[in-house]
Amino acid sequence: MKYFGTDGIRGRFGETPLTEAFAQKLGYALGQWMQQRLGAGPKRVLIGRDTRASGIVLEHALCEGLKRFEGEVVSLGVVPTPAVSFQVSAQKADLGIVLTASHNPHTDNGIKLFDRGGIKLTPDDEIAIEAAVDHAPEPLPKLVLAKVVKQEGLKGYLEAVQSVLPAGALKGLKIVIDTAHGATCQTAPKVLAQLGAEVIAFGNEPDGHNINEGVGSEHPERLCQKVLEAQADLGIAHDGDGDRVVICDERGERIPGDVLLMLLGEDAIEHKILKNKVLVATIQSNLALDRAIEAAGGTVVRTPVGDRNVLHAMREYGSNLGGENSGHIIVCDVAPCGDGLVAALKLLAICIRSDKPLSSLWAGRMLFPQLSKNLKVLEKKPLESLSSLQETITLVERSLEGKGRVLIRYSGTEPKIRLLVEAETDVLVGPAMELLEAAVRKDLDVLDG
Numbered sequence: 248m249k250y251f252g253t254d255g256i257r258g259r260f261g262e263t264p265l266t267e268a269f270a271q272k273l274g275y276a277l278g279q280w281m282q283q284r285l286g287a288g289p290k291r292v293l294i295g296r297d298t299r300a301s302g303i304v305l306e307h308a309l310c311e312g313l314k315r316f317e318g319e320v321v322s323l324g325v326v327p328t329p330a331v332s333f334q335v336s337a338q339k340a341d342l343g344i345v346l347t348a349s350h351n352p353h354t355d356n357g358i359k360l361f362d363r364g365g366i367k368l369t370p371d372d373e374i375a376i377e378a379a380v381d382h383a384p385e386p387l388p389k390l391v392l393a394k395v396v397k398q399e400g401l402k403g404y405l406e407a408v409q410s411v412l413p414a415g416a417l418k419g420l421k422i423v424i425d426t427a428h429g430a431t432c433q434t435a436p437k438v439l440a441q442l443g444a445e446v447i448a449f450g451n452e453p454d455g456h457n458i459n460e461g462v463g464s465e466h467p468e469r470l471c472q473k474v475l476e477a478q479a480d481l482g483i484a485h486d487g488d489g490d491r492v493v494i495c496d497e498r499g500e501r502i503p504g505d506v507l508l509m510l511l512g513e514d515a516i517e518h519k520i521l522k523n524k525v526l527v528a529t530i531q532s533n534l535a536l537d538r539a540i541e542a543a544g545g546t547v548v549r550t551p552v553g554d555r556n557v558l559h560a561m562r563e564y565g566s567n568l569g570g571e572n573s574g575h576i577i578v579c580d581v582a583p584c585g586d587g588l589v590a591a592l593k594l595l596a597i598c599i600r601s602d603k604p605l606s607s608l609w610a611g612r613m614l615f616p617q618l619s620k621n622l623k624v625l626e627k628k629p630l631e632s633l634s635s636l637q638e639t640i641t642l643v644e645r646s647l648e649g650k651g652r653v654l655i656r657y658s659g660t661e662p663k664i665r666l667l668v669e670a671e672t673d674v675l676v677g678p679a680m681e682l683l684e685a686a687v688r689k690d691l692d693v694l695d696g
Contacts, residue, residue, distance in 0.1 A: 253659025274312020323400025427463025
């Protein structure tokens, strides 16, 4: 699509499409789209944002566009993405908007959209919105009908998150929390403390320009170090908007995302709360996840990359648990959206029931050897047109003899091609990756700088 990627619209602020002019035009287009989709009458739109300074500018521009339509635009302020999903569903609003670039640096920003149920929009919805943007008049009509109001964005959401565990459940636990100078600075430490934990927080001093800067889910090494220094029971790190989580155990070792899914899925099957015994994961997840869930009596359903795809598959298969190995975990207890804090609390529930240190819960869980590489490219040519790469994929897959896999795809938000090789033994992975990278460099202009 022209503007939308795998998770909304994202890019460098001030450059197309993340400009004030575009945001105003998008606001107008969203008003038109809601009227076409939902019919005439007043509409209610909720807007939340992370801590980026550019979010304030984009919110104002969006509101200027949305004000051309009858109804109410509600500013929720700085809130995690799952809080917006929760509020849209709880308040039965017509649309939810989150201004965030997730784990990206502060120079970037983005726009995520949620429908009436607090669910990310479908590709068909995004196509319709893109068409509405491109057909929006310039200058926009000056008629102003909607009013813009401010509202406390966390009311109800925090209570729902806290209800995942009984009161005082975390008493006696020492937890390190890294909130990436992002939207969870005021939420995650508060919930953990109210549940009884001793909380050591860092990455909790946002200034509008330091979000994800050396902290958060993209930099787990700091979390691991802090856990060891504090002799804590575990560490939790979020990304800038709080829909992702990274966990490390008391030894300062990061738990792989697929192992986290494994633990949550096996526990849900054991306690008969995994609906239809289906866990949804993306094509990125390790094959060891499938083996573990099948051994526990469940099934793994695979989707394309993107937590939106995971959620839509969860709805299709009647599942209540799914996610990506990047740490986007969707547990539908609170909201139909990835929620890093809820996923962490679910893992803590397993620790409490077992009365064992976290390290012992995932000891011995082996993932298939996996190697990945991201290469920046000048142009995203159709993969099927890359003859050398296609021939190499066939050659590598034949050598794996059904005991591994190759995954090649373009990033949905960046000019990158992503390569992944997975096999039962290390011996096959390295040489296969070398062949694939050489083929990519033959077919595409790779920008090493």
